[in-house]
Amino acid sequence: MENSPTSPYRDDIVISWPELHRDTRLLCHQLLEQGPFKGIIAITRGGLIPAALVARELEIRLVDTICASSYEAADDDTAQTMRKEVKILKGVEHDGEGFLLIDDLVDTGNTARVIRKLLPKAFFATIYAKPQGREVVDLCVKEFAQDKWIYFPWDIDYQFVPPMKKHRANP
Numbered sequence: 287m288e289n290s291p292t293s294p295y296r297d298d299i300v301i302s303w304p305e306l307h308r309d310t311r312l313l314c315h316q317l318l319e320q321g322p323f324k325g326i327i328a329i330t331r332g333g334l335i336p337a338a339l340v341a342r343e344l345e346i347r348l349v350d351t352i353c354a355s356s357y358e359a360a361d362d363d364t365a366q367t368m369r370k371e372v373k374i375l376k377g378v379e380h381d382g383e384g385f386l387l388i389d390d391l392v393d394t395g396n397t398a399r400v401i402r403k404l405l406p407k408a409f410f411a412t413i414y415a416k417p418q419g420r421e422v423v424d425l426c427v428k429e430f431a432q433d434k435w436i437y438f439p440w441d442i443d444y445q446f447v448p449p450m451k452k453h454r455a456n457p
């Protein structure tokens with residue numbers, strides 16, 4: 287996928303539904319060593335699907351949300367989005383003790399840092415992490431380089447791609 291010249295991202299990683307499911311289940315194996323948890327708090331929107339999968343594996347029925355927004359669509363309509371100030375649209379009224387916070391990814395760590403301050407006692411897990419944000423969360427299953435943009439399955443579509451040979455400069 288096309289990266290704009292000003293973007294800090296140089297490469298794309300496309301995650302399929304089965305990969306996301308498998309990676310989330312790997313996370314669950316490790317979370318079973320950390321619990322038990324009173325409940326899950328999903329960080330919207332990216333944390334919603336991972337949180338549903340975690341809730342199923344850990345048999346947790348109390349699932350709350352913290353509603354955050356930190357990225358907005360770029361003007362040129364590329365998938366990679368511009369960073370904005372992290373806004374909390376809905377929080378929770380406790381310090382997170384005994385709760386599991388779930389997000390899909392920690393990138394710069396901006397979102398996670400803000401949420402950590404609100405819920406300092408929660409256990410914070412993400413499926414994926416990049417180096418700038420890794421230390422903010424307690425657990426993740428996979429780490430990617432800072433210049434990779436991760437496409438989640440809910441952001442992509444199946445489409446035709448022409449055969450590679452058509453793109454070669456000197457066929």
Ligand SMILES: O=P(O)(O)OC[C@H]1O[C@H](OP(=O)(O)OP(=O)(O)O)[C@H](O)[C@@H]1O
Binds near residue numbers: 354
């Ligand atoms: O570590 P950071 O640099 O803050 O980036 C990570 C955050 O960015 C994405 O959320 P986004 O704000 O795009 O909203 P969404 O979950 O609704 O897609 C992602 O789901 C993380 O929450």
Ligand SMILES: O=c1[nH]c(=O)c2nc[nH]c2[nH]1
Binds near residue numbers: 393434437438
């Ligand atoms: O889909 C996404 N992929 C990423 O790599 C990323 N970083 C911040 N927010 C992100 N969203």
Ligand SMILES: [Mg+2]
Binds near residue numbers: 329331332333389
């Ligand atoms: Mg998010």
